[in-house]
Amino acid sequence: MTKLRVHGFSISIDGYGAGTSQDLEHPLGRNGPELFAWFMPTNTWQQMRGSTGESGVDDETAARGFANIGAWILGRNMFGPIRGPWPDDTWKGWWGDEPPYHVPVFVLTHHPRAPLEMKGGTVFHFVTDGIESALQQARNAAGGRDVRLGGGVATIRQYLRARLIDELHITISPVLLGAGEHLLHGIDTRALGYECAQHTPGKRAIAHVVLRKEA
Numbered sequence: 180m181t182k183l184r185v186h187g188f189s190i191s192i193d194g195y196g197a198g199t200s201q202d203l204e205h206p207l208g209r210n211g212p213e214l215f216a217w218f219m220p221t222n223t224w225q226q227m228r229g230s231t232g233e234s235g236v237d238d239e240t241a242a243r244g245f246a247n248i249g250a251w252i253l254g255r256n257m258f259g260p261i262r263g264p265w266p267d268d269t270w271k272g273w274w275g276d277e278p279p280y281h282v283p284v285f286v287l288t289h290h291p292r293a294p295l296e297m298k299g300g301t302v303f304h305f306v307t308d309g310i311e312s313a314l315q316q317a318r319n320a321a322g323g324r325d326v327r328l329g330g331g332v333a334t335i336r337q338y339l340r341a342r343l344i345d346e347l348h349i350t351i352s353p354v355l356l357g358a359g360e361h362l363l364h365g366i367d368t369r370a371l372g373y374e375c376a377q378h379t380p381g382k383r384a385i386a387h388v389v390l391r392k393e394a
């Protein structure tokens with residue numbers, strides 16, 4: 180059975196996974212980019228940009244998030260800043276002509292849209308019939324590999340509440356956001372059967388934590 184995995188989901192010390200006021204200029208919201216100060220210098224990310232970056236524990240953690248992944252699921256806000264019905268087909272994601280996915284990506288939305296084929300193997304499919312349907316479609320498309328749940332916060336919270344996430348890797352960054360979208364507030368992860376399976380100090384991150392669902 181393919182797993183549903185979250186990787187490198189970055190939160191502040193006070194638990195926020197995105198800042199307030201997301202828009203075209205601020206995809207991660209106010210102060211949100213500070214959450215990724217551990218990820219940007221990694222070799223994994225820099226290689227995707229045609230450069231070389233740092234090796235070490237943060238890079239190893241980042242690299243694990245791309246291993247054996249056959250499909251992704253994203254929330255519509257992670258895909259872009261447009262809200263409400265799609266005005267046209269102009270918006271194609273934050274990532275340019277060749278997004279870093281290279282596999283099918285299922286975008287949860289209430290607003291239907293035709294699939295979007297990008298360079299390098301990424302095809303965005305827009306799913307309007309809920310998280311279980313998106314997961315089923317992603318599993319079917321993943322060809323026996325795992326499915327990565329990219330985010331954002333609202334999407335991860337839904338899958339977590341439904342106990343559908345098998346492995347949730349959170350990276351705690353050394354910043355305070357003070358406000359924004361809180362990842363775990365009001366979710367009783369313990370009652371849902373999650374436990375801390377692993378925790379490793381990072382180099383630029385405070386820690387990498389893996390929560391796993393009990394069998």
Ligand SMILES: NC(=O)c1ccc[n+]([C@@H]2O[C@H](COP(=O)([O-])OP(=O)(O)OC[C@H]3O[C@@H](n4cnc5c(N)ncnc54)[C@H](OP(=O)(O)O)[C@@H]3O)[C@@H](O)[C@H]2O)c1
Binds near residue numbers: 189330
């Ligand atoms: N910290 C990190 O590591 C990390 C990782 C990824 C993203 N992010 C950030 O997180 C933020 C986005 O998160 P978010 O919580 O605002 O939103 P999100 O989870 O990306 O998307 C939420 C939107 O997706 C659609 N959606 C979600 N569930 C649905 C369902 N069951 N059925 C139909 N549509 C559904 C709805 O859009 P419509 O109703 O408009 O269609 C909903 O408003 C961004 O700032 C992003 O950069 C952070």
